[in-house]
Amino acid sequence: METPSYIFGIVSAALVLGVVVELLRRRQLRERHALWWLVAGVLALIVGIFPSTLRWAAPLLGFELPINLVFFVSIGILVLVALQHSAELTLLESKTRVLAEQSALQDLRLRALEQQLALETAKKRQG
Amino acid sequence: MVESAWERTLVVMPAFNEEESIGDVIREVFAKLPGMNLLVVDDGSVDDTARVARKAGAMVAVLPFNLGVGGAMRAGFKFAIERGYRNVVQIDADGQHDPASAPRLLEALESADLVIGARFAGEGEYRVTGPRKWAMRILAVTLSRTAGARLTDTTSGYRAAGPKAVAVFAAHYPAEYLGDTIEALVIAARSGCVIRQVPVAMRVRSGGVPSHDPGRAAAYLGRACIALLFALARPSSPGLVRDA
Ligand SMILES: Nc1nc2c(ncn2[C@@H]2O[C@H](COP(=O)(O)OP(=O)(O)O)[C@@H](O)[C@H]2O)c(=O)[nH]1
Ligand SMILES: [Mg+2]
Numbered sequence: 001m002e003t004p005s006y007i008f009g010i011v012s013a014a015l016v017l018g019v020v021v022e023l024l025r026r027r028q029l030r031e032r033h034a035l036w037w038l039v040a041g042v043l044a045l046i047v048g049i050f051p052s053t054l055r056w057a058a059p060l061l062g063f064e065l066p067i068n069l070v071f072f073v074s075i076g077i078l079v080l081v082a083l084q085h086s087a088e089l090t091l092l093e094s095k096t097r098v099l100a101e102q103s104a105l106q107d108l109r110l111r112a113l114e115q116q117l118a119l120e121t122a123k124k125r126q127g
Numbered sequence: 128m129v130e131s132a133w134e135r136t137l138v139v140m141p142a143f144n145e146e147e148s149i150g151d152v153i154r155e156v157f158a159k160l161p162g163m164n165l166l167v168v169d170d171g172s173v174d175d176t177a178r179v180a181r182k183a184g185a186m187v188a189v190l191p192f193n194l195g196v197g198g199a200m201r202a203g204f205k206f207a208i209e210r211g212y213r214n215v216v217q218i219d220a221d222g223q224h225d226p227a228s229a230p231r232l233l234e235a236l237e238s239a240d241l242v243i244g245a246r247f248a249g250e251g252e253y254r255v256t257g258p259r260k261w262a263m264r265i266l267a268v269t270l271s272r273t274a275g276a277r278l279t280d281t282t283s284g285y286r287a288a289g290p291k292a293v294a295v296f297a298a299h300y301p302a303e304y305l306g307d308t309i310e311a312l313v314i315a316a317r318s319g320c321v322i323r324q325v326p327v328a329m330r331v332r333s334g335g336v337p338s339h340d341p342g343r344a345a346a347y348l349g350r351a352c353i354a355l356l357f358a359l360a361r362p363s364s365p366g367l368v369r370d371a
Contacts, residue, residue, distance in 0.1 A: 097194055097302060101202040104168070104188040105209065 244285030
């Protein structure tokens, strides 16, 4: 492999890993959301530093062109991340639903209490 | 029987942008079912539904955004549990359900946990055609088998739930489109609820627009079948979030 593309591969992988770790450190990303990104970053770094691993693994898994293995794994990870997000979204939606219900029912109780209070103060004033 | 059962019965009326009809519908409920407890669940309406309903004398729970009929109904079931109501009757806000049939649904609750007011069982003029009719036919056959009872109108929103069904629904009423009717039946049947149907007459809407017009009938067919398949495929304890 050419030296510039060799260095470019390592730098990109290190950059991805660096961003993920930094986000984790600043608590802008929770561990369970970062898992697949970490896996992707580490794999990219390994392949970037040791391209021979790719040339070794590709034929073993039946890929004629090593680059196809890269595409396959990349797409696979993206699909997993997207799927995880959909599942998280569903969970969030069901949580919001519970909150919405509670807010509606509490609003109802509050109104009833206010009404009762208004009645009682009116009574006191009269009596 | 009827009068005493009413005291512990709550009518829940899901409403989405129904300012035109809801006032009259509420007044009709109070006229035909005197002293009935009525909760309107305003599901993020952008019109005056909540104010009109309050003025007509109903309790109104306002959801901060639209959750769909299922979401509104679960809020209603939770309210029923919170306040100690035994039975919940769902009546639509568009005037299609005649409140005069409610006592018959409640009577049927004596031998069942969930009673469906069925629109095609002989009474009234309500007819549907085309794909929606076929969807309903398929649903009826499949859900009858699941429920162990003959059901001809599984998408009817006119229903009465007894204490057992109320408890199940307060925790697990589905929010998905069509889930409120189809999946709710599956959930009830799987929880061991006895399901029955009672013929009711259905009227035309008294105002506003129906949420699914005939133009969307084909989509309705597809979505109904998908909803049914998923409902049947789900593990028997649904719901991702456990409630307090
Ligand atoms: N809570 C809630 N109720 C709705 C929604 N859409 C329709 N509804 C109510 O559900 C009932 C039945 O609606 P409708 O459009 O007449 O459906 P159809 O009778 O099955 O054709 C009415 O009381 C509507 O106000 C919604 O998004 N949320
Ligand atoms: Mg209707």
